Amino acid sequence: MREGPPSATEGGAPAVPIRGSTTVVGVIGWPVRYSLSPQIHNAGFAALGLDWAYVPLPVPPGKLRAAVEGLVAMGFAGANVTIPHKSGAAELCDELSEEAARVAAVNTLAVGEEGRVRGHDTDVEGFDRFLRGEAGCDPAGRTALVFGAGGAARACALALARAGLARLLVAVREPARAEPLVRALGDLPTEVEVMRFGAAEGAELGEGGIVVNATPVGAAGERLPLPRLGPGTVVVDLLYRPDPTPLVEAARAAGAEAHGGLGMLLHQAACSFELWTGRAAPLEAMRAAAERALGAARGR
Structure with a gap:
């Protein structure tokens, strides 16, 4: 024994x-x-x-x-x-x-x-520490696309808005599910637009756009409907398995800076x-x- x-x-x-x-x-x-x-x-x-x-x-x-x-x-x-x-x-x-x-x-x-x-909810400060500190990305004045509207998505959205994000696009399967996220940012100056998942492919992020995946999509190989990515775009997938995730692979192939969820x-x-x-x-x-x-x- x-x-x-x-x-x-x-x-x-x-x-x-x-x-x-x-x-x-x-x-x-x-x-x-x-x-x-x-x-x-x-x-x-x-x-x-x-x-x-x-x-x-x-x-x-x-x-x-x-x-x-x-x-x-x-x-x-x-x-x-x-x-x-x-x-x-x-x-x-x-x-x-x-x-x-x-x-x-x-x-x-x-x-x-x-x-x-x-x-x-330490996801809020944790995302801010990662994005602005470790990844060196200042959201001030930028446009971000967030996939999802659950707890993690709301935390990331709040961190981005507090850091001076100009415009937030929220991609969800059912727009009504984004209502709590919109309420969470109600008194902040960030412009918020809710869209269906598929519409994200046509989203215009502009120079220095940010993409955050706060959904399980990608864990089993499924791919997100991504907008045009390129140099200057910063992509964060909150998933860390598989490593790299399909989103991280696709973003890097397009020339974007991409991070998995470990940070x-x-x-x-x-x-x-x-x-x-x-x-x-x-x-x-x-x-x-x-x-x-x-x-x-x-x-x-």
Whole structure:
């Protein structure tokens, strides 16, 4: 029999000891089997010598309220929230950050004193950190095309609008689904236009346009209806599998600058890490862990 404390591990990542003193966080979603978040956060905790552990928490539809109540009951410090629960989680929090209230979605829960749950959306700041910092793209005065209108799309749209985006085109299968996104940007000067998916092929982005895919399209090889791309266009696909995604391949072939979703994933994770721990996230240690995990997945 193996001796010692139990451990948290995912996808072949090194085991993380969990003791009575360990502070535990996790990721709520359905499914979460292939999430990179456990590897990313546990690498960050290890790099700073923190007695913390991050575990996957598979929660099927209909069980979200019980899961959030369980976090409080079991003494979790918080959790990330991913598909399909981001919008539902916002309705279960005792309070919301300004960003989470705007986009009506939560990707990070923080459990405070007396078990009060505060919801945050670190996708907003994470996308901004990635786009303006790592990718070196300033949205001010530009036109952007965002595919999708769910929680991640709303977060990216808010980040773009706050950074001075002039015009936002939102491509969705059903225009009514974009109404929450339009409301989230209601008091910002960015011009917003909603179009059906297929109409995106004729969209005019102008010089220095930005394209963001915040949908699952591409994960199984399906291609988006892209407008004309070229040098000066910046494309971000929030998907990070396969690597590269069909969108990233198509954009690079057209001469555009293209990025997969790993950078965005890392920066939103860093924001969550900092909310929970109060420490600056060791981003490069977290990035290395994610890249190792992706490499291992490609090798299977």
